[in-house]
Amino acid sequence: WSRMHNKIIEWLEHRTGIQTAIKNFLYEDIPASSGWHQVIGSMAVFFFIIQVFTGGLLAFNYAPTPGEAYNSVKYIMTELTGGSLIRGLHHWGASMMLIIVVLHMLQVFLYGSYKKPREATWMMGVVLLLITLAFGLTGYLLPWDNRAYWGTVVTTQIAAQAPLAGPYLTRLLGGEGSVGNVTFSRFYALHTVLLPPFTMILIGIHIYLVRKHGVTPAVNDTAPRRKFFPEQVFKDTVGVSIAFLILFMMAVFARVPLGRLADPTDTNFIPRPEWYFLFLFQTLKFFKGPLEAIGSVVLPGVAVLTLFLIPFIDRAPLVRLGKRTFAFTFAALALIAWTGLTTGAIVTTPKTTEADETAPGAESLQAWQQLTPEELQGLAYFQKEKCKACHPGAGKRGIGPDLTQMIPAHRDAAWMIPHFKNPAQVVPGSSMPPVQLDDAGLNALSAFVLKLTPQNEQGLLSAPDFAVQGALIYQSKHCDACHQIAGAGKKIGPPLDGVGQHRDRAWLEKHFVDPKSTSPGSMMPPYKFTAQEMDAICKYLLQLPKAGG
Numbered sequence: 001w002s003r004m005h006n007k008i009i010e011w012l013e014h015r016t017g018i019q020t021a022i023k024n025f026l027y028e029d030i031p032a033s034s035g036w037h038q039v040i041g042s043m044a045v046f047f048f049i050i051q052v053f054t055g056g057l058l059a060f061n062y063a064p065t066p067g068e069a070y071n072s073v074k075y076i077m078t079e080l081t082g083g084s085l086i087r088g089l090h091h092w093g094a095s096m097m098l099i100i101v102v103l104h105m106l107q108v109f110l111y112g113s114y115k116k117p118r119e120a121t122w123m124m125g126v127v128l129l130l131i132t133l134a135f136g137l138t139g140y141l142l143p144w145d146n147r148a149y150w151g152t153v154v155t156t157q158i159a160a161q162a163p164l165a166g167p168y169l170t171r172l173l174g175g176e177g178s179v180g181n182v183t184f185s186r187f188y189a190l191h192t193v194l195l196p197p198f199t200m201i202l203i204g205i206h207i208y209l210v211r212k213h214g215v216t217p218a219v220n221d222t223a224p225r226r227k228f229f230p231e232q233v234f235k236d237t238v239g240v241s242i243a244f245l246i247l248f249m250m251a252v253f254a255r256v257p258l259g260r261l262a263d264p265t266d267t268n269f270i271p272r273p274e275w276y277f278l279f280l281f282q283t284l285k286f287f288k289g290p291l292e293a294i295g296s297v298v299l300p301g302v303a304v305l306t307l308f309l310i311p312f313i314d315r316a317p318l319v320r321l322g323k324r325t326f327a328f329t330f331a332a333l334a335l336i337a338w339t340g341l342t343t344g345a346i347v348t349t350p351k352t353t354e355a356d357e358t359a360p361g362a363e364s365l366q367a368w369q370q371l372t373p374e375e376l377q378g379l380a381y382f383q384k385e386k387c388k389a390c391h392p393g394a395g396k397r398g399i400g401p402d403l404t405q406m407i408p409a410h411r412d413a414a415w416m417i418p419h420f421k422n423p424a425q426v427v428p429g430s431s432m433p434p435v436q437l438d439d440a441g442l443n444a445l446s447a448f449v450l451k452l453t454p455q456n457e458q459g460l461l462s463a464p465d466f467a468v469q470g471a472l473i474y475q476s477k478h479c480d481a482c483h484q485i486a487g488a489g490k491k492i493g494p495p496l497d498g499v500g501q502h503r504d505r506a507w508l509e510k511h512f513v514d515p516k517s518t519s520p521g522s523m524m525p526p527y528k529f530t531a532q533e534m535d536a537i538c539k540y541l542l543q544l545p546k547a548g549g
Helices: 002-016 018-026 036-059 068-078 083-111 119-139 146-160 166-172 181-213 228-253 275-286 289-313 325-347 373-384 403-410 413-421 439-449 457-461 465-476 505-513 531-542
Strands: none
Touching (some): 036 181, 036 228, 119 181, 119 275, 275 289, 413 439, 505 531
């Protein structure tokens, strides 16, 4: 075994040089003054790896489209084994990574490690700090709950205030008019496709520069240099382990909330950014009207530019840590300002009554999940016929009446179907055009409209596209002739409520293609769905709640 092991190592070394590279990395000379304060940089790299790993795990079950994104996050939090833990690690890991990166920058600043010849190393660190903030900013929208939606609305409005570049930034972020599919897609692409590999490249360059110029030694450090391995490696490992233990405890005990589905009409919602942007949010309160751009763009821009130029502003020789009075004073004032602004923002934040949709005991069903397939089919026709154009909804004026108030209380299907066929005959003077649907379609449309109330309207209209399309396929194949969903249909076959709790996607697909292979003796015929149809019907069936649930 020893000879084979040596041959493998020799082969790898000859072809790749990996053994030499590892030795050079581990046995690099470092100053004798290096110690525990150097572990922060290693912790920052470790937390980036944690973010990539947990983000990848979340992506396996995340649907990157508005509406469906919310439902997939809710599924991860409430149904997926370990899903709540992984999301907790990713969420709190983002905050901890930012804290560690800032601490690392602060340490470098206080020690004066940005001085010649390490100017490029410092500037690369500033870029990595900005990218860490960009990760937080782009990831904030992805759960697509009310908090994420309105927080991003504020972000796009701030970007629009940038002198000259405002309109271009707004267009780039897809925030022209409102936050919607374009904004979501671009934030998702930035968060998952562009920023991670870009960050890996910059981290590689940063580590290369640190190795090229070495760790900054203490002034008058004349003690013999020592190797990076094993003493400093041990300290880095201990530091990383303690940080991960803190993160794990937070992921277990500090639940990450998920509010209700993003509602663009909920203008009463008071948006707040993540905690690390609260200082900027509070700063904007001091600048009103035309001066807003100063607080939102000019001051942050000056601060970032100053960070970049610190190595060129402070060109004095390196002195002992105890003599860097100005650096400590500047850092203390910055910390006091940040703490004061953040505390002010927290204190002035109104209490919200919005519930966590994933908390134990919270109502697990959304309004649209309680619709029958026929009612979801009616929703599809309601959207296709653009009924909202004349009936905008509860509390809003439109050409037609408020369907959430008038219809359920005063009308029934026997009145509505003739009205759909010939509106002017049923309501003289009506400008509504006839609805061009067959009797089954008119029945479905009336069934949906009769469900509308002021309380559930937004929830019903937020049904994801896969549910609507799946219900249309279900109805078109007359599956209700054998199965029941939400009490609608016949009982020849088993009811489909809660089918996702004992069947998975692979089983359903196989069952549709060859029912007898999964259910011997089944009378169900095989179905030749297209890939899109199979995806929609499976997603729809898998989200069906248990009867009475």
